Amino acid sequence: xxxxxxxxxxxxxxxxxxxxxxxxxxxxxxxxxxxxxxxxxxxxxxxxxxxxxxxxxxxxxxxxxxxxxxxxxxxxxxxxxxxxxxxxxxxxxxxxxxxxxxxxxxxxxxxxxxxxxxxxxxxxxxxxxxxxxxxxxxxxxxxxxxxxxxxxxxxxxxxxxxxxxxxxxxxxxxxxxxxxxxxxxxxxxxxxxxxxxxxxxxxxxxxxxxxxxxxxxxxxxxxxxxxxxxxxxxxxxxxxxxxxxxxxxxxxxxxxxxxxxxxxxxxxxxxxxxxxxxxxxxxxxxxxxxxxxxxxxxxxxxxxxxxxxxxxxxxxxxxxxxxxxxxxxxxxxxxxxxxxxxxxxxxxxxxxxxxxxxxxxxxxxxxxxxxxxxxxxxxxxxxxxxxxxxxxxxxx
Numbered sequence: 001x002x003x004x005x006x007x008x009x010x011x012x013x014x015x016x017x018x019x020x021x022x023x024x025x026x027x028x029x030x031x032x033x034x035x036x037x038x039x040x041x042x043x044x045x046x047x048x049x050x051x052x053x054x055x056x057x058x059x060x061x062x063x064x065x066x067x068x069x070x071x072x073x074x075x076x077x078x079x080x081x082x083x084x085x086x087x088x089x090x091x092x093x094x095x096x097x098x099x100x101x102x103x104x105x106x107x108x109x110x111x112x113x114x115x116x117x118x119x120x121x122x123x124x125x126x127x128x129x130x131x132x133x134x135x136x137x138x139x140x141x142x143x144x145x146x147x148x149x150x151x152x153x154x155x156x157x158x159x160x161x162x163x164x165x166x167x168x169x170x171x172x173x174x175x176x177x178x179x180x181x182x183x184x185x186x187x188x189x190x191x192x193x194x195x196x197x198x199x200x201x202x203x204x205x206x207x208x209x210x211x212x213x214x215x216x217x218x219x220x221x222x223x224x225x226x227x228x229x230x231x232x233x234x235x236x237x238x239x240x241x242x243x244x245x246x247x248x249x250x251x252x253x254x255x256x257x258x259x260x261x262x263x264x265x266x267x268x269x270x271x272x273x274x275x276x277x278x279x280x281x282x283x284x285x286x287x288x289x290x291x292x293x294x295x296x297x298x299x300x301x302x303x304x305x306x307x308x309x310x311x312x313x314x315x316x317x318x319x320x321x322x323x324x325x326x327x328x329x330x331x332x333x334x335x336x337x338x339x340x341x342x343x344x345x346x347x348x349x350x351x352x353x354x355x356x357x358x359x360x361x362x363x364x365x366x367x368x369x370x371x372x373x374x375x376x377x378x379x380x381x382x383x384x385x386x387x388x389x390x391x392x393x394x395x396x
Contacts, residue, residue, distance in 0.1 A: 097137070142161075142328065169300060194216050236262075244257075245282060290302065
């Protein structure tokens with residue numbers, strides 16, 4: 001635990017291979033519910049650590065596959081905290097806090113005694129070092145009061161409330177007996193990225209659309225990312241199926257789903273679902289289609305999420321008999337990096353006022369002004385110039 005006297009000896013640096021054992025021990029001390037999967041991910045990263053580090057040396061879609069920082073206490077060298085971050089979109093204008101790992105006792109004591117505790121310093125370090133991030137997003141369990149208070153203390157504000165639903169195996173069997181009736185269900189490819197981008201924009205509120213800042217490139221699968229995803233699914237014994245519903249009259253995608261199911265039945269099936277707000281009647285049809293896809297596999301439940309702005313989906317899931325298993329809060333924070341101010345050059349007062357002084361100008365002969373001269377002057381000038389006489393003796 002970091003005290004006020006030890007806070008000055010806290011060093012935040014990039015994670016290294018020798019920190020993985022300490023992170024696993026720190027992870028086992030925490031009381032989170034889903035830490036077993038994260039421990040397995042750390043052990044998996046230990047096997048591929050060299051490859052992951054080499055990918056982080058140059059710009060590529062997997063550059064930030066395992067990008068994190070640790071809080072090391074000096075002079076003991078003990079690892080007291082860990083934070084993992086990653087880009088949320090292809091332009092890297094929005095970043096996501098994947099995980100903040102600090103002992104619960106440390107977080108609680110820091111919130112009471114030290115507002116700049118270990119968790120806050122880890123977050124602030126990411127805000128200050130990752131300059132391309134204009135917005136940060138994260139999601140946290142609403143029952144985790146300590147970590148929620150830590151995020152609020154560092155400027156994160158609620159964006160949307162996410163509810164995770166569980167459809168039991170008997171419920172999926174009953175749904176699979178129906179006919180989905182989806183004639184325009186098509187597989188997803190990179191050529192459909194523009195359609196999926198339009199569907200994503202229209203299916204969320206303007207504030208979330210601005211925070212996420214997604215582009216067409218975010219809906220295209222890159223070669224390296226696809227390869228790593230296939231390796232991860234092969235290692236976890238999982239398969240992925242996705243598709244979208246095409247509306248031929250509007251020439252637009254009106255629904256999209258992604259189903260990740262476990263072939264061995266040791267984990268619940270995961271589903272992502274996006275439906276156009278004007279086509280909410282597709283919810284039953286798409287759930288029937290996903291229920292049919294998991295038939296023939298070991299009996300397992302299906303996990304599906306919904307947001308607080310998707311009222312039709314929540315109402316349908318309640319009527320269907322799905323069970324709420326978790327409530328999470330989606331939060332965001334904006335970052336403005338202060339530019340270094342440059343001091344103006346010292347100029348003399350005479351140089352400054354030089355531009356305000358009047359500059360003499362030569363007149364431009366644009367017109368001839370007739371002067372009212374006396375008659376005597378006119379007579380003298382005519383005599384000096386002489387008289388021009390015509391043949392008849394008249395003045396010309």
